[in-house]
Amino acid sequence: GQFQLSLIALFEFICLVGILVLGLGPLYAAVSYATARILGTFIMFCYLRHTTPWLTPGIRGVRIGIMKRLFMPSIAAMAFPLGNVFNIQGIRIVVGMILGPVAVTTLTTLRTLTRIALILLRSVNTIIQPEMGYAYGLRDMNLMRKLHRRSFQVNLWGSLIVILGLIVFGDLFLIHWTDGKVKMDFTLFALFTAASAINVLWASSLMVSFATNRHTQIAKAFFLINLSGLILAYVFGPKFGLSGVGVIILCIELFMVSFVIQRSIEMTEDSWFKFIAIVKRPPEFLLDVIKEKKYYND
Helix, strand or coil, rough: CHHHHHHHHHHHHHHHHHHHCCCCCHHHHHHHHHHHHHHHHHHHHHHHHHCCCCCCCCCCCHHHHHHHHHHHHHHHHHHHHHHHHHHHHHHHCCCCCHHHHHHHHHHHHHHHHHHHHHHHHHHHHHHHHHHHHHHHHCHHHHHHHHHHHHHHHHHHHHHHHHHHHHHHHHHHHHHHCCCCCCCCHHHHHHHHHHHHHHHHHHHHHHHHHHHCCCCCCHHHHHHHHHHHHHHHHHHHHHHHHHHHHHHHHHHHHHHHHHHHHHHHHHCEEEHHHHHHHCCCCCCHHHHHHHHCCCCCCC
């Protein structure tokens, strides 16, 4: 399923690039994007109907008790995209209001650069989530601990590699990407790079709660901390500028990583000592994956 979703996203991107190459406008780009999504979703639906005929749309399998139990977790899940709206779009609007359009261009460009560089690591979460739910369904706490440790380990070391690449090539990439029109703000770039890397780490650890529908408290905290960050950016932005906004964004991520990892360690009945002992080592088990060995056989 994740592979099919990735193919749909790739198809959307190819259609979008094709429209841009032809020199057509944003309306055609939006239509091509929507058409690719509808077509890809329809093909995926047909495939799922073929492979899982027992899973049919309708209300025959509805259980009111299950709906009640899942209602709050489903509402809480919406707090994450809403918090991201505050964190990403809201910050842009606030910066535009208090510092002007030039500051928005700098902020958006540098933040996009640091987030895109780490986007591949976020795909680890889509792989871990169903496995974590499966392990929880079996009440296999040992497997849940290993999945949490291994996913965090991969994202930690992957982030370090990406950060090194950004340090070495970030300025050069920015020059070619913007044709030299956006100047590098190294302080802001460092803050955004750290914030993006930390975001990847706590998003990975979040899968313990999210895959088991026990994410309500984390969702509330995420919503409130991002709303608070938006207010702080508006209040202190005029005095401290873009660097101050960058510090606020970094503090949000630092709070979330400490909060989420603590909850995940408690849920998997792990300890900080054992957790750190695993994740600080390079993920050598990936070599076993390449050799088609099961990574959870230490």
